[in-house]
Amino acid sequence: MDSLDIQSILQSSNFQAFWADYDFLKIEDLMALVNTGKLQQLPKNQHFIQAGEFSKKVGFILEGLIRFYHLKDGEEYNLVFKHEFQMASSFECIVLKQATSYSYEALEDTLLLVFDYDQMEELFAQNQRLERFGRYFIQQELAMAVKVFEKHLFYSPEERYLKFLEEYPHLMNRVPLKHLASFMGVTPVSLSRIRKRVADNRN
Template structure:
C-alpha cells in the first residue's frame, strides 16, 4: 500500500531509505466503507489522506441541499485544508462513495514529515500548490463556464468516474439538476 505513496513522493522529491522508513511509520492504513465519512460537517479535519483505492466526494450542505464540489480517487490526496491547517471546525464534508483504503497522517505527524525529510516541506508545498490551482480553476469554471462545458471538463478530469458514481453527484458537481444533466449528456453524445 505504501508503495504507491512513496512512488508519488519520489516523482517530486528525492527520498533516501531512512526517509522512506519514516514515511512508512508516519502514515497509517485506514478503511472506509461506502457512505462513511472522512470528515463530517462541524468536525475538525485531523488527517491528510492518500487514496489507495476508492472514491470520495467533497460537498457542503446548503440548507439541506448537498452541493458537490470535488472528488478524490486513487493516488489523490484528501483533506479539507480550510479546517486542517488552522485546526478549526469544517463546513465541508468528505464522504466515501465506494469502499476506500486510505493512508492517513495526522497533523503532528505531518509536521514531523515536513521537518524530518530533507525535502519534506518542498513536497508539501508542491501538493498544496496543486490543490490551490485546482481550487481556483474550479471556482473560475463555476462562475464563467456553462454547465455543458463544466460537464466536458468533468469527463476530461475524471473519465473513469462516469461509471463509478451516481449521476446525481455528477449533476451536483456540474451545478444542474439530474434531468438537465441527462439532456447535456444526450447532446454531448450527438456531438461525437
C-alpha cells in the same frame, strides 16, 4: 493491513508515476513518513470526515473514491472528487483552525493511508526534504483546484459536461449522476436534459 500491502502499493506503476514529481526525496524519507500513517478501510457511503468535526486527519487515498461536499439548506454541493494518490483533509481545521463545514464521503470502498497533521508537522520540522515535499504537494493541490474552478467560470453547464467526459472518462462510471450534477453546479434534472441534448446531437 500489514506492511506487505504497503510495499506492493509503493511498487505499483501508478504510485511510481505519482512519485516521479518528488525525486528529491530519499526512500528513507518516504518510509519515515509512511510509518507514521495508519491504513484505514473506509466502506462505501461512510464518512472520513463529517461537517462539524474538528479533525486534522490527512488521508492519502490508495484506492477508491471520495467526494468532498458541503451541506447547505438540505442540499449537498460537491466541490471535488478525490481519487487515488490524492489527499482528503480539512483545510478549515488545519489552515483556518475552525471546525470543518465540509464532509468527505466514500463513493466506493476506499483504502486510505491516514496521517495526523500535527505529527506530520513534527516530522517536517525534523526533515527539510519532507517539509519541501509538503509544500510541493500543496502547490499541486492549488493548481488542480484552480483548474477545476476555471471550468465553472469559462464554460457553460453543457460544455462542462463534455469536458468532464473527455477529461475524467474513468470517473464517469464511478460517480452517480446526481453527484456529478452537483459537482457541475446544476440540478440532476438539468443534467439529464443536457445529456439528452448531447445524445441527440450525436445521433
